[in-house]
Amino acid sequence: MTDDPMNGDGGRLEDSVYETPQGVVDGESEIPWKPPVIAAILGALLVAVYVVYAIVTGPGPDDVVSTTPGPAPSTVFPPGYVEVANRAGARVESIISTETSTIAFLSTSVPGSTDPAAIPPLEVAFWELSTASGSVSMTDQYRWPGASGSDGGSLTVVFPAVDTGSAADASIVAHPVLSAGTASLTIDAPTTLPVELNDVRIAVGGDAVVIDTLTVDADGGYVQWRAEGDMPARVDTIVTFEGTATGDAGDAVLLPIHLGAFLVDPVAFSEPVPVAYTFASRDRLVRSGAEPDPARPPTGVTVEFRVALVDAVADPVSLTVDR
Amino acid sequence: MNARAVSLTIVAFLLGALAAGGIGVRVIREVSTAQDATSLPAGNIAPGPDGPYFTDPNETMIASVSLVPGSLEATDGTVTVGYDLTPLAPRGVWLPPAANVGIRDQGVVLVQPRTWVLEAAGQSIVGVGENVAARTVSFDVTREIPAEEVEAVRVIEAIALFPVEIPFTLGATSPTADLGFGVTAELVRVTEGSTATTVEIAVEGGDPTRVSLFVVGAGPGWRRAAPTQDGAGVTLTWVGGALPVDIPLLAEGSAWVPIEGLFEIEMEGLR
Numbered sequence: 386m387t388d389d390p391m392n393g394d395g396g397r398l399e400d401s402v403y404e405t406p407q408g409v410v411d412g413e414s415e416i417p418w419k420p421p422v423i424a425a426i427l428g429a430l431l432v433a434v435y436v437v438y439a440i441v442t443g444p445g446p447d448d449v450v451s452t453t454p455g456p457a458p459s460t461v462f463p464p465g466y467v468e469v470a471n472r473a474g475a476r477v478e479s480i481i482s483t484e485t486s487t488i489a490f491l492s493t494s495v496p497g498s499t500d501p502a503a504i505p506p507l508e509v510a511f512w513e514l515s516t517a518s519g520s521v522s523m524t525d526q527y528r529w530p531g532a533s534g535s536d537g538g539s540l541t542v543v544f545p546a547v548d549t550g551s552a553a554d555a556s557i558v559a560h561p562v563l564s565a566g567t568a569s570l571t572i573d574a575p576t577t578l579p580v581e582l583n584d585v586r587i588a589v590g591g592d593a594v595v596i597d598t599l600t601v602d603a604d605g606g607y608v609q610w611r612a613e614g615d616m617p618a619r620v621d622t623i624v625t626f627e628g629t630a631t632g633d634a635g636d637a638v639l640l641p642i643h644l645g646a647f648l649v650d651p652v653a654f655s656e657p658v659p660v661a662y663t664f665a666s667r668d669r670l671v672r673s674g675a676e677p678d679p680a681r682p683p684t685g686v687t688v689e690f691r692v693a694l695v696d697a698v699a700d701p702v703s704l705t706v707d708r
Numbered sequence: 709m710n711a712r713a714v715s716l717t718i719v720a721f722l723l724g725a726l727a728a729g730g731i732g733v734r735v736i737r738e739v740s741t742a743q744d745a746t747s748l749p750a751g752n753i754a755p756g757p758d759g760p761y762f763t764d765p766n767e768t769m770i771a772s773v774s775l776v777p778g779s780l781e782a783t784d785g786t787v788t789v790g791y792d793l794t795p796l797a798p799r800g801v802w803l804p805p806a807a808n809v810g811i812r813d814q815g816v817v818l819v820q821p822r823t824w825v826l827e828a829a830g831q832s833i834v835g836v837g838e839n840v841a842a843r844t845v846s847f848d849v850t851r852e853i854p855a856e857e858v859e860a861v862r863v864i865e866a867i868a869l870f871p872v873e874i875p876f877t878l879g880a881t882s883p884t885a886d887l888g889f890g891v892t893a894e895l896v897r898v899t900e901g902s903t904a905t906t907v908e909i910a911v912e913g914g915d916p917t918r919v920s921l922f923v924v925g926a927g928p929g930w931r932r933a934a935p936t937q938d939g940a941g942v943t944l945t946w947v948g949g950a951l952p953v954d955i956p957l958l959a960e961g962s963a964w965v966p967i968e969g970l971f972e973i974e975m976e977g978l979r
Contacts, residue, residue, distance in 0.1 A: 420717040420720075421717050421719070421720030422720065423717075424717040424718070424720040424721035425720040425721060425723055427721060428720070428721040428722060428723070428725035428726075429725060431725060432725045455765075456759060456760060456761050456765040457760050457761075458760060458761060458762070459759075459760035459761060459762050460760070461760070463762060463769045463771075463772050463796065464769065466772065472798075473798045476771075478771065478868060478965055478966075478967055478968070479965045479966060479968075481888060481889075482888075483874065483886060483887065483888035484876075484885065484886045484888075485874070485875065485876060486874065486875075488872070488888070490868070490870045490965045492771045492772050492797070492819075492868060492967075493772065493797050493798060494771075494772030494796045494797060494798075495772075495796050495797070495798050497760060497761075497762045497796075501795065501796055501797060501798050501799050501800070502799055502800050503800050504798035504799075504800050505798060505800045506797075506798050506799065506800075507798065525873070527871055527873060528871060538772055538795065538796075538797025538798065538799075539818060539868060539869060539870045539871065540870075541870050541871050541872060541873075543873070598928055600928045604932075605932065607927065607928040607930075609927065609928070667926060667927060669924070
């Protein structure tokens with residue numbers, strides 16, 4: 386710092402650096418250049434120190450910021466699945482032919498970000514197999530008894546034996562259930578076994594389901610039914626032997642099993658398990674509840690039919706066989 | 709120092725800081741890029757999962773089942789991969805109370821990653837899932853392989869269990885029937901009794917690990933079926949009067965059906 390020639394007051398020497406001089410010597414700037422220059426250098430130095438610090442220490446684990454969005458939960462169906470109804474989708478896994486039938490194996494799925502427990506199993510009234518030579522309707526469809534989420538959503542659809550030809554030309558068309566009418570009928574049967582019923586017609590709306598035959602004895606039975614019209618149905622048959630309950634076991638009950646290989650006899654259900662719709666069915670009836678006891682014959686035998694008959698289907702949905 | 713000088717000084721300070729900051733940011737970026745390029749060999753940079761996922765970012769979808777890798781352990785002569793399976797099949801269904809219903813209530817996912825391949829140190833080792841309840845698969849290796857040397861794991865065969873029900877008939881003129889899946893049924897013997905007729909049927913063929921079929925009578929008139937003593941067939945009892953010429957039968961059970969595809973396991977889930 387030097388003595389300002391324009392300021393004779395040595396006691397105000399410091400101020401002279403910052404104050405605008407009252408008089409200017411020719412050729413000298415009116416702007417005090419030193420303070421701004423020093424400030425600029427200080428600012429640059431401050432930032433430079435930070436830059437060096439940042440390079441030396443590197444980014445911390447929390448400093449990593451992705452420039453692209455990360456994976457996110459899906460809201461669509463897994464690859465290959467086509468929504469058939471009510472947020473339940475399906476895809477064809479395989480199709481085989483035997484001497485008597487063509488069998489399609491389908492798996493089902495919900496879309497991503499959807500709780501599978503909130504979506505009922507796929508309800509399809511009937512399926513059609515479309516090939517280059519034409520189209521045939523299913524003869525049956527079934528899933529595991531009481532198909533739950535633990536079954537992987539397996540669905541088996543049976544068609545008449547056809548030449549599927551090139552899989553690229555084949556498709557399986559779903560006709561989802563839009564609505565179904567219901568009806569029930571309870572018959573007091575004689576207590577003398579076996580019980581046999583034939584040609585029982587149960588009207589549902591303008592159509593009907595016909596129980597062609599039902600035979601029952603103390604240990605099991607058989608029921609055969611068909612839908613009269615061109616829409617499929619579901620029939621639950623419950624045969625109750627009243628007055629046979631013992632201990633913890635309730636009255637002996639006969640229930641249908643559409644596919645029984647995995648049901649251990651006696652069946653522990655007290656009600657029929659939900660099954661898929663079909664045009665006709667032949668179901669064995671398997672005993673649940675109390676063991677038959679000749680010393681405790683039934684005081685009454687009731688046969689209850691609960692019928693659901695499809696009365697409307699939604700728009701068809703086509704699934705390719707060759708994905 | 710007057711206000712003008714103070715303002716100039718502040719502006720100059722900011723300009724200096726900004727200029728240095730601009731240069732500094734560029735330097736930081738260049739240094740950072742150089743570090744990224746040199747810290748990982750290019751071959752080790754996995755193309756991490758960037759698409760939407762269903763249950764886990766590291767999942768592999770097998771049909772509608774999400775397979776999530778969980779562990780990779782190498783011990784003496786064995787590498788073991790642990791995983792979990794989560795089905796996305798709809799299951800919102802009312803069920804009646806049930807207790808003894810076989811597999812249904814055991815929480816079993818009926819999609820099985822059956823055959824696996826592990827690649828490490830130039831070897832491809834095959835491992836086979838033991839059963840539907842397994843959540844690990846083991847690979848027998850010929851020499852010690854550290855877990856970090858495992859380069860890839862994939863499922864080369866996945867299968868799903870489906871219900872099967874096949875109606876068919878047998879009789880004197882057609883004593884055998886092809887039930888599919890390599891399984892045949894043959895009418896062995898018919899024995900007429902005073903009150904019932906016994907029908908003995910042999911069931912042969914098929915891979916027992918892939919198909920399980922049990923023959924029962926179809927329609928009224930049949931008593932409960934019983935396996936033959938050798939377990940290879942079934943004995944049926946008919947009480948419906950004269951035995952039909954074409955005996956109505958039903959083969960029911962299950963078959964493992966292949967799920968087409970090659971399923972790469974996300975190694976990020978095993979690290």
